[in-house]
Amino acid sequence: MMASNIKMENSLAFARIPPWVKAKLRPIAVEKIQQVHDWVETECIPAERIYKIQLQADRWKTPAIIHELRKKAKAQGLFNLFLPNYFEESPGLTNLEYSCCAEIMGRVYWAAQTMNCHAPETGNIELLAKYCTPEQKRRWLHPLMNGDMSSAYSMTEPDVASSDATNIGIKMEITDKEVIINGRKLYGNCQYNDEMQLFILMGCSDPKNRSPWNRHTTLVVPAKTTGLKQVRNLTIMGYDWAPEGHGEYIYENVRVPLENIILGPGRAFEIAQGRLGPGRIHHCMRLIGQAERAFELALVRCIEPLKKPRGKLIGEFDSNIERIADMRMTIDGMRLIVLNAADTMDLQGNKAGRYAIAQSKIMVPNALLKVIDEAMQMYGGQGLTQHTPLPEFWTYARFVRVADGPDSAHRHQVGRDQMKTATGFRKRAEEYTKRYQELCKKWGLEPEEFWGIV
Ligand SMILES: Cc1cc2nc3c(=O)[nH]c(=O)nc-3n(C[C@H](O)[C@H](O)[C@H](O)COP(=O)(O)OP(=O)(O)OC[C@H]3O[C@@H](n4cnc5c(N)ncnc54)[C@H](O)[C@@H]3O)c2cc1C
Structure with missing residues (x-):
């Protein structure tokens, strides 16, 4: 080396x-x-x-x-x-x-x-690199890696709670030569932009399968396929996020060949599991950089000689000095969380990194929203205008709380996993009590209630 x-x-x-x-x-x-x-x-x-x-x-x-x-x-x-x-x-x-x-x-x-x-290229490229055949890689992965075209990931639907992917309902009828797709989708980059050339679509191909984990299929739909219509662009908090945007789509008898199925019919959940890797925290990694810039803009404003309310620089007010300290420590703390998640995936794999990934997805956007908000406040009115990138930073951090799975769902999962450890701790508490009772006996004392366990 x-x-x-x-x-x-x-x-x-x-x-x-x-x-x-x-x-x-x-x-x-x-x-x-x-x-x-x-x-x-x-x-x-x-x-x-x-x-x-x-x-x-x-x-x-x-x-x-x-x-x-x-x-x-x-x-x-x-x-x-x-x-x-x-x-x-x-x-x-x-x-x-x-x-x-x-x-x-x-x-x-x-x-x-x-x-x-x-995004969503990083997650899509990872997915295609992991699950595609050599021929599929030639058609989709290599042009995406080359930057010759861009792609969208299309899972969320307007009519179901999509954070639970077993609900995904867009119909995929698999015949002996093609898949016929009917339904509606939300998000996924806009096909108004010519560079957006393919959707990675998750749909329901076997609704009667006894296992909800085997009912869905993932496949590639070329953007210009007959029957696939973009209804409109969805604004996100008032911004159009052009030139990529977030589309709303209708699928009416959209036909794609069987070769476009990734991994095989009914295997969408295997793919979705595989997508739960590093792509999940790339937004968080970049948010740290945005927060650093927001922090730097706040510092610049702190010593702006033209801005002297009550004759003092913005950074001479104690409240702002404390704000700066809090912002600094929050960013450094969030960076440690993201770096730990990345390192855990490197050392132990994506599955073992599940908690660290969730921790990033929950804590980082929420904490950095506050940092960016404080930077806007210290900047004054211009912090909320196009004079700075702060409003876009804030909006981005806000949408990361929802995109790629809402933080509430991750929190629910973390909480459920933690609850599974309760029995072990209960046993430990019982052992402490037992030992305490032995010690009481030895020292001639009357045992009291110990941690709620007598
Ligand atoms: C800017 C942006 C970009 C997006 N990009 C894409 C994209 O490229 N492709 C794509 O397919 N989707 C995309 N999405 C959609 C996003 O992934 C979904 O909105 C998200 O997964 C939630 O699904 P839902 O909207 O159906 O909400 P629902 O599933 O209806 O959930 C609504 C709310 O219920 C609560 N909730 C849900 N589950 C739990 C739980 N287990 N515990 C506690 N509370 C819970 C949460 O507060 C959640 O926000 C994007 C969204 C945004 C805002």
Whole structure:
């Protein structure tokens, strides 16, 4: 393994990475983190307003600057860094190493897109890399990894509680040569944007199967298939999130060939389980970067010489000094949670990482919403306008509480798992009581009630 020439202690790219993580970074990761940092600082942050102006010209066309940056990023080896090193298609980083890159990407909402590391692509690429045949990989995985097209993940429906995927009801009738699909779907990127060329769709193909886990199938639907209609774009908290958006779709006798089924009929839950990996916390990794930027904007405002209410700088008020301290500690705490989840997946696999993933999904967006909110407050009115990216940061953090499964559902799962440990603790408490009673006898004392167990 070649050593890296980069000195972590001298580079801003590593300033916030905890020592235990720095100690684990391999030279290839040190190089990539520095590269991603330089990329975001020089190519993305200064271009934020250019992106917005270009997007105004056509809301459903990816701005020219993104195309140019994607070409350059690819040439610099910055594409698909998210795909963990156990995939043959991976550029070679671990989840922990990628977390450090993703945080930096998060500093600009669309920076991940310039490096082909954005949602839902990351989850979809992981899914296709894991479950597709070589021929399916050639048709869908390779063009997606190449950045030649983009994709959508389509599970949620308007008429059922989709956080419980056994409810998914869009009909998939499987004949001997094709699958006929009828129903409605919500979300999934907009096909108004020409680059969006395929949906990974989960539907119900065997509603009478005795096991609710074997009733569903996952398959690929090309975006321009006859019978598939986008009804509208769904705004999210008033924003259209163009040029990707979130579509509402109707499927009317949509026909796709059997070769488009992934893994096999009735195996959607196996696939959904496989999708519960690192893709689940990429949003959280990037949110840390957004929160860092919100924090930096607050600091900048704290010493803005033009803003002196009551003759004092914003940062001279004790309440704001305390706010800054709380923001700093919250971000650092949330980073540890995300890095721990990534490391757990690397060391023990995605299944063992389930709790750490849920912990990230529940705690990180909620805590960072508060950080961004405080930054907006310290900024004053302009913190809520297009003068800063703060409103978009806040909205993004808010939607991460729901997208990819609501935090309430994760909390429910964590609580249920914890309840399973109660019997063990009860037994331990009984042992303590028994020992206490023995000690009382030895010392001639009358035993009292002990932890509610007498
Ligand atoms: C911005 C955005 C992007 C999205 N992108 C996609 C996408 O690309 N593809 C896609 O398929 N979907 C997408 N979604 C949909 C998202 O995944 C679903 O909204 C989410 O899984 C919840 O499903 P639901 O809306 O049907 O709510 P329901 O299942 O009806 O749940 C409603 C509420 O009930 C509560 N609840 C549910 N389960 C539990 C539980 N176990 N314990 C306690 N409370 C519970 C929660 O508060 C939950 O929010 C997106 C959503 C948003 C907002």
